[in-house]
Amino acid sequence: DDDPGAGGASTDELLSLSGVPADPWAVDDAGPADADPEAVDADALDLAEARTSAGLDDPVRAYLNEIGKVRLLTAAEEVELAMQIEAGSQQARRHLIEANLRLVVSVARRYTSSGLPLLDLVQEGNIGLMRAVEKFDYRRGFKFSTYATWWIRQAISRAVADKARTIRLPVHVGERHGQLLRITRTLSQELGREPSEEEVATAAGLKVEQVRTLRTAAREPVSLDLPIGDDDGGRLGDLIEDAAPGPEQTVSATVVRTEIESILTALSPRERRVIQLRFGLVDDHQRTLEEVGRRLGVTRERARQIETTALRRLRRPSLAAILRDLAA
Known part of the structure; x- marks a missing residue:
């Protein structure tokens, strides 16, 4: 055997x-x-x-x-x-x-x-x-x-x-999309043109939205390294705007942060903590007075009073604006 x-x-x-x-x-x-x-x-x-x-x-x-x-x-x-x-x-x-x-x-x-x-x-x-x-x-x-x-x-x-595929499709989705492709090809031959989504949906017994969803799911991702233009070495990723902060913005924010931390040393530990939490100086997350109060174990009103006192002690009228600009 x-x-x-x-x-x-x-x-x-x-x-x-x-x-x-x-x-x-x-x-x-x-x-x-x-x-x-x-x-x-x-x-x-x-x-x-x-x-x-x-x-x-x-x-x-x-x-x-x-x-x-x-x-x-x-x-x-x-x-x-x-x-x-x-x-x-x-x-x-x-x-x-x-x-x-x-x-x-x-x-x-x-x-x-x-x-x-x-x-x-x-x-x-x-x-x-x-x-x-x-x-x-x-x-x-x-x-x-x-x-x-x-x-x-x-x-x-x-x-x-x-x-x-780069991104795996569930088997039933892949099979359904394959059926859509075959129906689309058949309709194209019969009509002599590209069929509309409505025509494909009717032939497939689906809703138009289902046809759109299947086509979107089956679409392959495009590499950002895809060459564009002639032989100039350009890539698709070069055309996409980078939303990350540039070097100048990063340095500027660091300088302002350092300056503010130096100013806050004039406050008591509790006042400093309230300012840090309110303006997101620790984790870039600005908190409400109610959230600050819960953190410190005080009421919302008491947290507001501490914040007001801290800003007055600093005697910097523009400090609040600086803090808000930094947090933004």
Whole structure:
């Protein structure tokens, strides 16, 4: 049972390639209730186009050539293997997996615009294929490829949602946004123009606000290091105003603060504390008289009296204005 089938990778090798356990999530064991209208018939798959496509890396081309050597199964053979798997045959399980690896490639190629490399998509789809082998019930009468396509698509969709984006989207949000994209493309072809949000919402059975929310959530962040203009070295971040205080403002505030602290030494500890709390000299948080009173264990009126006395003792009419400017 440990020998790999002709021309295919063993289950363990597929798992090691993906780095993900065979059951990485909890899903409904029932699988699809009926045939998926978008399912791919394994008997009709042809890897010739994929093998000759330009831009494929050598490892991908080698993988496609390797899995293309495995003969496709007839419906009767699928049922026979499923019966053997039910009886505990690991060899039959491996055979069914390897005979359907090209089905995974066919599904994975639909997601090549997601940002993940094709081989990564295939590896994730292989995990879905293994799950399909575990859950397939030949008694229900439909072909294994129809059933497996549902699991393969689910595995790849989850991987795209988890790994392809800078900010991870929940799987259901990613899938719903994918539906919006397909509906938008279809409407664009039918109308000969870009459809409005209202038209997309109607076709999707959603509210306009839901369409806007999905589009906003799926929007990728833009790097501040994005080059702009010609070859002048400019970056997008250079155009964004920096709200942080400049060096001159920082130095000026420090000088004023130092001067005020020096002036406050003429006050009693309680008076100094009231002024510091009122004008945010300690933590940049200005407090009300009621808050100051609670801090000192006195009434609001008593806190006001202490503040008034402190300002009078300082005999600096402009001190209050200076304090307010600093706090602002």
